[in-house]
Amino acid sequence: MTYLDAILLVGFRLFNGDRSRSAIFHLVSGKKTSQTIQDAHLYGAQDFFQLFPGITREAFDDSCSQLAQRNYLIQLDEQRWNVSKEGDKALINYFNFHRFPIYLKGWLYHDRAAVFWKRLLLLTQSLSNYAYRENRFYPVQRDPDVQHWVKSMFLKWGNDRIDYTKRLLSELTDLCSDKKFPDHPDFIIQQMTGYQLIGMTSNQLADYFSIDDWEVHIRFLNSLHFIFSEIQNQNKYPILYSMQDDITQKEFVLTVSTEKTMTYINQAYSVEQIAQIRNLKNSTIEDHIIEIALMIQSFSIDRYVQRRMQDEIWQAASQLNHKRMKEIKEMVPDASFFQIRLVLVSKGRMDSEWKKPYINTLGSGLSEMVKKK
Structure with missing residues (x-):
């Protein structure tokens, strides 16, 4: 197994079969689209964003094929894959001998x-x-x-x-x-x-x-x-x-259009009112609100989703052990897809629990070859 193989397995493990192979590729290559950014934050995979900015699709697909041939990846449907039990064991074994990158941001x-x-x-x-x-x-x-x-x-x-x-x-x-x-x-x-x-x-x-x-x-x-x-x-x-004080960015960066929407949100305008004022679709304003919830940790979603419904949505996601919205909505039919997305990104934006087993048991791992150096 190469280090690329191991990193991709971690990515597939984070997405837990909810997203396509392409979503993993867009994450590690650093494609700056709203969907990729949302995926990164929703699944606690922000640290893996743009790890391989120059990776080709061919190299990515070849790595995935090798993982599948070893039965480390299992195919759930045409687009979605997940890590098998053999893959989990191989990942643990690999990072017992190779240092895990716990400081990546x-x-x-x-x-x-x-x-x-x-x-x-x-x-x-x-x-x-x-x-x-x-x-x-x-x-x-x-x-x-x-x-x-x-x-x-x-x-x-x-x-x-x-x-x-x-x-x-x-x-x-x-x-x-x-x-x-x-x-x-x-x-x-x-x-x-x-x-x-x-x-x-x-x-x-x-x-x-x-x-x-x-x-x-x-x-x-x-x-x-x-x-x-x-x-x-x-x-x-x-x-x-x-050497870097002039390139340190703001705590959060919003698109220009989202910043305009935020000015109206701060004035307590509703989604419908903002859409009418800005001559945009309601769904576009909802996308802006999702982006704000992703980028700003202190942003409260209470005005859009009641606390009781927030708990129901998160409980459904936890019970299902994934974040596929269609199945969550079947369990919480009164919630809109916008409300489900908002709860998932809001409650999941601080989720870095995935690191713990690697940090605790694998973080000090170092190959024998490197030790000799």
């Missing part, structure tokens, strides 16, 4: 951490060459925005660049030597380029650690997300914090 960090990493690579390369008085080198990042940012930092630091270089090195050393650091620091360090030193590629790291390319990617991403989380402490990591 795909939905929260996917764009921001990527920009930070590009800046870090080019800044460290530039500072290293500056320290050795080398003005000519091939930049590891060709992104004009990243290059402009590094140039601005060089101008800002002026004659104190060597001092800032030492401080940056100290912060990186403290981070990578922290007992909480989730993996081998080489997943980060060996990719950096400096004076007369070329960073390793993913393929080279895979050979170095005797693991597959997919595992290199996820374990690097897990370490990067850990770093990104830690450097939010401005007092402890002032240099690293300054």
Whole structure:
């Protein structure tokens, strides 16, 4: 089993046979549609969003086929699949020997951490060459925005660049030597380029650690997300914090149309009234409300669904052990599909229970190959 196989099995386990194979593909590839975003939050799979932004459908389908051939996946109907008992056992066994990525924050960090990493690579390369008085080198990042940012930092630091270089090195050393650091620091360090030193590629790291390319990617991403989380402490990591403070997004991001709807919601307008004012369908306004409930933890749905009905819907979903709305509605016929969706996303948005068995029993797992390194 490859690391990709294992991650996809976790995804299928999270969706529990409720969603199609395509939904898993859209989740891990990071397709930014309302349905994928809703799935990610509804099933507690936000952390797995856009884990493999460059994955092809061919690679995804090949992995799924391999899992099915081993009887790790069972087909429920034409579109839906779920993890078999054999698959569950294989997943447990795999993560007994391979570190589980408990620090991944795909939905929260996917764009921001990527920009930070590009800046870090080019800044460290530039500072290293500056320290050795080398003005000519091939930049590891060709992104004009990243290059402009590094140039601005060089101008800002002026004659104190060597001092800032030492401080940056100290912060990186403290981070990578922290007992909480989730993996081998080489997943980060060996990719950096400096004076007369070329960073390793993913393929080279895979050979170095005797693991597959997919595992290199996820374990690097897990370490990067850990770093990104830690450097939010401005007092402890002032240099690293300054490298991302301008790219830190709002706590939640709504589409422009949903933000307009929210202004009317805050004025206590009903769905029908907002739809009439905005010349939109009721269902469109309901979609906006679903998006708001997903993005804003403090948003109350009580005005749309009575507490008693909320409890009935959630109890039905818990009893069925899935979140297929048609079957939930059969158990709570008085509820509309909008109310069912709203309750599921509202009550499920903080659901991260799926992590516990992996964190408790698998989180410290490390392959023997990596231990030797």
